[in-house]
Each structure stands twice: as structure tokens, then as C-alpha cells.
Amino acid sequence: MPGPLTGCPDGHGTDAWVLLFTRDFDERDATTARRTYPGRRVLVNADRNLEVHPAGRGLPRSLLDR
Template sequence: MSGPDLPAPDQPFDIDAWQYRWPSGTEKAELYDGVLVFSGKFDERDIPTAQGAFPGRHIVLNDSGGIEIHPAGKTPPRSIFETFIERLAQRENNPLR
């Protein structure tokens, strides 16, 4: 886990909570193929905060510790980076596509 727990709702933030928790701990925010990607060192404690900010969407904590905000759907999402790796592999196997 990176950083401290969030403070209780009636307690102020300290610099560590501000620096390491989502969304203020975001190092970079990007949009990949319709998926918001917040780079940082997050963990499962940040998922409920992201769910509250983006209700109804799927939240993925990727292998790099980033948080991805996916559109709602019936199947659980997987990291957008896994999808890109598969697409690259398909292009290598089918270069004319």
C-alpha cells in the first residue's frame, strides 16, 4: 500500500494523504480509447473514492497502481493496457490489417 489511509470525514487532510490518495495523488491523467487513466501509486482503498466520483462506471486498479475509469457494461472491464497489448500482438500477426 502507498501512503496513509484517508482521514476520517471530520478530520483535516495532512500532506501525506493529499500526496498519495486518489485523486490528489494523481501524477498524470490521460484519455485512452474512451477510458480515463489516472497514473499514480494507488491501491484498493482509493477505489471507493473513484466510484463516488464516477458513479455507475467500472473502476479498475491497474498493475502499475493507476486508476482507470471505464464505461459501464455487463462484463467486468480489464485494464486498457491489456487491450492495447492484445491489439499490438494482433497487428504483428496480421501486418496487413
């Protein structure tokens, strides 16, 4: 499955990296990713790519919104 590791610009270590998977994903894929990456925050962005963000509070901000 294609998808590079994308670093966060906030200066955190590797725990702050975002996994970005490109394809036509939907909420079913996000549900699977939440089970695969427990404790991480998962979202499907406006381009329908899947983003797996580090653990944290609240909803993650999409890479497209940065």
C-alpha cells in the same frame, strides 16, 4: 491530478473513453473513484494506475491487457 483520456479501440463514441490516472493507487482510491464516477467501472491495474471505464456488464479489461 495527471491522467490523459485514452480512447477505446472498439469504435465507440466518447462514452467509451477510459480515464487513466497515473500514480500509486490502491483499492481505497478505487472505492473513492466509484463514488465519484457512479455507473462507471473502476479498476487498479497491475502498474497501480487507476482506470475508469464506461458503464457496462462485468469487470472491465485493463488497458494493459489489450
